Amino acid sequence: MQRFLNDPDDLVDETVAGFVKAHRDLVHLLPENPRVVVSNFAPQAGRVGIVTGGGSGHEPAFIGYTGRNLVDAVAVGELFSSPTAKSFADAIKAANGGAGVAVLYGNYAGDNMNVKMAARMVAKDGIEVATVVANDDVCSAPAAEREKRRGVAGEIFMWKIGGAKAASGASLAEVQAAAQKAIDACRSVGVGLGPCTLPAVGHPNFQIAAGQMEVGIGHHGEPGTRVEPLRAANDVADDMVRIVMDDHSLPAGSEVAVLVSGLGATPVNELYVLYDRIEAQLVGMGMTVYRAFVGNYFTSLEMVGATLTVMALDDELKALLDMDCASPAL
């Protein structure tokens, strides 16, 4: 693939530099750590701070969700690589308004370690930290081992709900509980049609043969549960809905929020093709789609493919989902 690239080693720094210039009304870089993006509205005295972070290459995640009533500070890692513990710690300090900080992140080995170390670092400064670890990716482990599942696009709902709860003036425990409730209500699945390449590595880190699709693929090309011939969009959409809803087992009459995200190189019109069928299937199951989000919300470099996330809603989650927010991506 042809790329807009200078030195691959500078890619992350240049991405973040351009991002904060383009969105200077909403975000800025932490002067002492250029790997931390901070909301212009943070910190707010007496309010719980919201922090996330993760590897780069998933834009607009994670940095794009920094803003008002959403994420207060984001730790930025190398491509597909966890941010440092120091960056997480600096993000926590930047988000701290004195009421504690909730770190809402995805279930990956590096992030687990670095967040754990960061919490230890900021404890010295008297900052109370609560964590919620997203694990919404259905195909990454069986339901009985949900704690092993990866966090994927459901993280966006977790941030939205956690950020809104914090904005409502809730305590750290209440924010943690709301974010946990949000991610517990989310199920996601990814389907990959083509691989991605770390520019510094120079070749794809996995292969999907022409005419094939990988069902259950992860956000870094982690293998899925099935590799099989690519079918028509409606069949793929049906498969995605089935995987997510089988794991969800929601009663008819449930209200849901739906997020369909491209993985980087799939045209947005194809995402709408998928959504057309996804909504029809959900309605056929007796679901009511309360809100839908379709676009490139959480990508994986230039991977071809899409993810589906379905969040089950109750009145509290609906109210928090509807709360006004402002960020580059949402």
Place this chain on the structure above:
Amino acid sequence: MAYLANSGQAQIIEELAEVIVANKAWLSEIDGKIGDGDHGINMAKGFGRAAERIHGKDMSLDAAMLVLSDVLMSEIGGSMGPLYGLMFEDMAAALSGRSDIDAEAFSAMLRAGLAGVQGVGNAKVGDKTLIDTLVPAVAAFDAAKAQGFAAALTAMAEAAEKGRDTTVDLVARIGRSSRLGERSRGVLDAGATSCCMILTTLGESVRKRLI
């Protein structure tokens, strides 16, 4: 009793960095088989930066390890940043204040490094990680230290290589490669490989400075 002075040993960490940087492509290639192929890139970046910062400085071994630890933890991230960062931080703490490093001190350093890794990661022997190199290497050093420092370093290096090679037949149970299940069998673990490189290089650098 063989020993080396702790002071003026920054060169040991420079030698270590040289080996890691020289093996950048190989480490990435191993990682690329079951990971995302950036292990060598991130390791070379971290160790290379640390070497630049200690080059030409008169530093004790533990002070040079702290520089390396700081770079890994504050600039590299990923999984390897905290794992090796804490390993070298705790190794440095075990050497701190000592004028000489004998076999007992080196043993204490190794055990502290292992405890540092185990404190932040949850891997056990058999999970296909750097632990498969580190645990037998530390045990082999301790078992052989009665035969002298140099002999114990040789035993450590042999056990490290053997431990690294056991990862070929293992299925990854932790970290990103664990998502591959059976597909992770048949190749070396990149972390176990870099850990072996660290231990054997460190061991050789120490051995040739023994007095």
